Amino acid sequence: MTVREALEWAGAQLQAVGLPEPLREAQALVAACLGWERAQLIAHPDALLSARHARRLHSWVRRRAAREPLAYITRRVWFYGLELMVGRGALIPRPETELLVEVFLGWAANLPPSLRFPPLREGNQPDSVPPASRGNLKEGVACSPILVDAGAGTGTIALACLMHAPHWLGIGIERSRRALRWAQANRRRLGLESRLLLIQSDWLHGLRAGSVDAVLSNPPYVLPDEWDALQPEITRYEPKSALLTPADDPLRPYRRIARGARCALRAGGLLAFETSPRLAPLLAERLPAWGFRQPRIVCDYAGIMRVVWAIRE
Ligand SMILES: C[S@@+](CC[C@H](N)C(=O)[O-])C[C@H]1O[C@@H](n2cnc3c(N)ncnc32)[C@H](O)[C@@H]1O
Structure with a gap:
């Protein structure tokens, strides 16, 4: 043939x-x-x-x-100019999530120079996570700002941010072992082993108080009543646990992440979420009560409310 x-x-x-x-x-x-x-x-x-x-x-x-998704068959997907590996067990990165990366990069570019271009210090260890979990984060970069990708999946958000913010370090937190394996493969492929720590954990549980500078997350946000309208590629093949949020308490993942971020972020740090147009206004309304000021909603290029971000008080 x-x-x-x-x-x-x-x-x-x-x-x-x-x-x-x-x-x-x-x-x-x-x-x-x-x-x-x-x-x-x-x-x-x-x-x-x-x-x-x-x-x-x-x-x-x-x-x-x-109807198996093309990305699961070819095991490749493009995200923010990076070719990432993906397969069953991990959510396929979506173009909408690129907006979250842009919000982070825009915010990080406006930080004071001391945070944007921190001095390198020999012999120190980043102290956001306890020593036993530090893995292979590079030594000598204790002053580098640190971002957290909560619910990292294939590592999408953290990897794209770190590729474009070379002074930052990252921590990717993921509950699913299968997803974490894809994140590890992508981290290796992009040569970011020394800058991204990947941990299997429940949201931000265990991060030290005031130790990180930005928390980014694209948590599950599909409501059960939206499930049947989704394409079979999604409902038959992608992990439900990466997509669905409880009908009786749809903001639960956001509240849990915000609670962890309230503790783990330094004052003035960024909390940014991807969400749905149904949840965005509710989320923006709740953030001040959870300890975050100036909540803002950002629309994607289709004019759909997609990212909500705020600053730790
Ligand atoms: C919508 S997916 C986002 C994946 C990836 N960040 C992306 O944007 O492509 C949500 C991710 O959160 C993870 N997750 C769900 N509950 C979690 C929890 N309690 N702790 C850590 N990760 C969780 C899921 O396994 C899934 O990988």
């Missing part, structure tokens, strides 16, 4: 099951299956697929036709 034939066959299979963009998805599958860039498909339409590649493509197309 040639590349052209593979594209036609895969496109036809995906069209037959009613996927909205069969050609684009066929290109993505054939390119990933061969380990090529998409442009190479156009440049080499007559190249032959090996028997191994053809078998893999058949299996991948069958999985996609059963």
